[in-house]
Amino acid sequence: MTSNLKTQIRAFIIENYLFGDTSHPLDDATSLIENDIIDSTGVLELVTYLEDTFQISVHDSEIVPSNLDSISSIASYVASKTILQQSVA
């Protein structure tokens, strides 16, 4: 499931922050902030996208680099949130 998630998140990042430029080096572990791929308004757009696409609710305290600063951390974060929500349901 995570690899599917990663593909989806990567596609969103390339489309929205790199404007479709696939030549930009973007590993799963690349820091999005340190490499100037997203800025502060970009993080908000990312949060809105994750909430809408994966039906999760992102709390302010979760908007931190360990959850959202790379494709793999975003994928793990989304996976943990969706599992949590399923178990609650």
Add this chain to the structure above:
Amino acid sequence: MRIESILRQTAKRLGNKTVLIAGDKRLSYAELDDLSDRLAASLWSQGITRGDRVLVFMNNCWEATVAIYAILKAGAVFSPINASTKADKLAYIVENCRARAIITQEKLSAIAVEAIGLNRACELVVARAGDESSHPGTHSFSRMLQVAPPSVLHGGIDVDLAMLIYTSGSTGRPKGVMMSHRNIEAAAASITTYVQNVEDDIILNVLPLAFDYGLYQLFMTIRSGATLVLETSFGFPQAIFDVMRREHVTGFPLVPTMAALILQMRDMEPGFLPDLRYVTNTAAALPPAHIARLRELFPNVRLYSMYGLTECKRCTYLPPEQLEHRPGSVGIAIPNTEAFVVDDEGRAVEPGTVGELVIRGPHVMQGYWEDAEATGRMLRPGPNPWEKVLYTGDLFSMDREGYLYFVGRKDDIIKTRGEKVAPKEVEAVLHACEGIAEAVVVGVSDPVLGQAIRAIVVLSNPALTDREIIRYCAKNLEDFMVPKSVEFRASLPKTDTGKVSRRLAAEPQES
């Protein structure tokens, strides 16, 4: 007094005190003084001398602060360059000011090498490159810090230039604003007076050091004997708030975009930054609703609305106790300066009448680097025969008690994310993009950015998409100058003389 002398004095008084916290790195006043002495000696031995221009092309990092003071200690002039600047523009700046060196960091060094090109007069110093730099002919920053520093005797005085800070020019090319040591010190002294900075202050700065609002946090910190916490991004506000709580931050400079981001957060409790004493905002007035919410979130915090332009650093501030009574005002002239509103003939207008804001004081720039014409438009004769005053190009009105209100720009300059963008600079890039026949750039109102940049284009290649155009711009412009949206039209409105009319283009299209 020269800016580096202020560091030397504070270092003598407070040597062991922490001046800078940047990530894991902490520098004391003595260390910053010593490291900048060493780099100054190395720059001097490389031939950098009094009056030479040296670019600081870096992110917010401790090395940038060392570089700035080292350049001044060598008697030279520093120019802070936004880290997202592309090679073309950097090359223009190198040529324009005949830069003798660029101090940069590893990840930007390829851009710096490209910008220097065949310009043999310009040296390259690369920080964090390890002992050996990856580009031949460049100097390693860390090696340059290893020399034992003989003191540099450059003979400079405080009316010498300290800084060239490039600002988006209405002609489409950036202009270098010339600030002397005395200009910078006058502005920093004035601001620290009304913000009431003290030695115990700990200031958090996420704004780029290449942006004067961010840069002056450094000067204000050092002249107050305070501490600066330097961060690179406001992308994760929670992470910044953690740092602010851990370091007991007392001062927090904002731009409206950051305020909008904070106010979009959902779980903030009033008083979540318990040590905070003051918050400043500049670049554009905050909407009254934002002011009200900020006051709720930051009880007992002095909130300053301010206004300024690079050409004099800062013009006005609203004393915090006035915020409730005049939330739409950006206040009064900063201490030891004057601000007045004039008509087209330069005569002061009555309260309530709109006119151009004019600034007088020791913080007004020396002019634009080697651009007498542009300088003449901004610096004009004032009320006294012995001096020039600064015509800001901003339209203001003043109320009966002397408080100032921003009305609009006289020209087409767009203010986005707190930074000024000249439409022509963006249009020049669009015109170079294959497949675009005509382009005009306008600012559209945006709740977070203040104004967002919109490109209105006529295509010669109908297959070109908005994404491709934005990507092209992202490769050729600093981040904040890249259009957020693209609108396609069959033609652009023209004036009687056949020029594209930005004003008519900005009007909404009838559908």
